[in-house]
Amino acid sequence: AQSVSQHNHHVILSEAASLELGCNYSYGGTVNLFWYVQYPGQHLQLLLKYFSGDPLVKGIKGFEAEFIKSKFSFNLRKPSVQWSDTAEYFCAVRSYNQGGKLIFGQGTELSVKP
Amino acid sequence: GAVVSQHPSRVICKSGTSVKIECRSLDFQATTMFWYRQFPKQSLMLMATSNEGSKATYEQGVEKDKFLINHASLTLSTLTVTSAHPEDSSFYICSASKGEGQNEQFFGPGTRLTVL
Numbered sequence: 001a002q003s004v005s006q007h008n009h010h011v012i013l014s015e016a017a018s019l020e021l022g023c024n025y026s027y028g029g030t031v032n033l034f035w036y037v038q039y040p041g042q043h044l045q046l047l048l049k050y051f052s053g054d055p056l057v058k059g060i061k062g063f064e065a066e067f068i069k070s071k072f073s074f075n076l077r078k079p080s081v082q083w084s085d086t087a088e089y090f091c092a093v094r095s096y097n098q099g100g101k102l103i104f105g106q107g108t109e110l111s112v113k114p
Numbered sequence: 115g116a117v118v119s120q121h122p123s124r125v126i127c128k129s130g131t132s133v134k135i136e137c138r139s140l141d142f143q144a145t146t147m148f149w150y151r152q153f154p155k156q157s158l159m160l161m162a163t164s165n166e167g168s169k170a171t172y173e174q175g176v177e178k179d180k181f182l183i184n185h186a187s188l189t190l191s192t193l194t195v196t197s198a199h200p201e202d203s204s205f206y207i208c209s210a211s212k213g214e215g216q217n218e219q220f221f222g223p224g225t226r227l228t229v230l
Contacts, residue, residue, distance in 0.1 A: 036221075043118075044158075044207070044221040090157065102148070102209075102219060104157040 004093050006105035013081055014113045021076040021108050023091030032094040033074040034102070035065055039087045047089075050074065061085070083114045117141055118210050120222035127198055128230055134194045135225045137208030143188035144210035148219060149181075152205040164191050198229040 007022035025031065035047040048059025055067040065076045074091060091105040117140040127133050137147060146165050150158040162178075164170040164185035172178045180202075182194040191210075195202055205226050209219040 043223040044209075046218065049218065101160055101163070103160075106157045107155075109155075 004091055004103050004105040006089075006091050006108050008108045009106070010109045010111070012111045012113065015083055016080045017112075019076070019078040019081045019085070019110070021089055021091075021110070023074045023076065023105055025072050025074070025091075025093045025095075025103075027093060027095035027097055027103075029095060029097040031096070033065070033067060034092040034094070035059065035063070035074070035076050036090045036092060036104075037087045038090065038107075044090070047076070081110070081112050083112045086110060086112045116212075116218075116220040118144075118208065118220045118222040120206075120208055120225050122225060123223060124226045124228075126228045126230065129199055130197055132194055132196045133198055133227060134192055135206055135208075135227075137191045137193070137210070137222055139189045139210045139220070142210075142212055144191075144212065145188065146211045147185055147191040148209045148211075149183060149191075149193050150207045150209070152207055152224070154205075158207060161193075195227065198227070200229045203227055203229045 004025045033050040036044045037047050038044050047063050048057050048065055050057045050067045058064045063078050065074055067074050089108045092102045094102050119138045121136045148163050149161045151161050152158045160173050161176045162170045162172045162183050164183050166185050166188050170183035180196055185191040205224050207224040209221045211219045
């Protein structure tokens with residue numbers, strides 16, 4: 001079945017460690033790619049998005065993601081995490097082959113130890 | 115800009131009753147609104163897409179007679195869970211976009227429904 005897959009369910013890091021969260025999708029055709037963050041008790045916020053152009057996109061709070069079309073991947077990275085980055089992270093894909101709906105990955109919980 | 119609100123934020127109801135959840139775009143007109151359901155520690159699952167003035171499009175497996183969606187204006191969509199049962203307990207999240215689903219979706223804070 002076509003899907004969006006996030007490799008890690010729960011990631012635990014110490015402050016200043018580097019972060020990479022994996023996201024793979026299986027939709028063909030044109031896709032838009034998103035990373036959302038959900039801080040405890042808060043609503044979903046957009047971190048960054050890729051529509052076209054430079055496959056390396058920069059988002060808010062020092063996050064970036066790289067679209068690798070050949071690998072159907074859109075991994076999220078941050079060179080040095082902070083305690084305040086503790087949150088749930090969701091990758092989402094909008095495939096025009098799927099009617100333009102947003103399909104979410106299962107989420108990755110990030111816990112950053114101070 | 116692009117703020118979406120939901121009301122109520124939390125609701126507890128008895129089994130068999132109906133519950134209405136409102137989703138409002140506060141500072142923009144939302145041609146399209148989306149309703150999602152999120153189970154604990156799981157992803158958001160799209161329930162339905164609604165366009166202002168027309169019937170909602172439900173995802174496979176979502177009962178349209180149980181989850182009634184109305185998008186009466188460009189700033190308001192409502193989700194009514196009819197004859198709620200404990201298995202309907204969940205976190206319901208709406209989002210709104212300014213275009214025909216081509217644009218970014220802005221998410222509401224969610225509504226926690228608990229059915230006793």
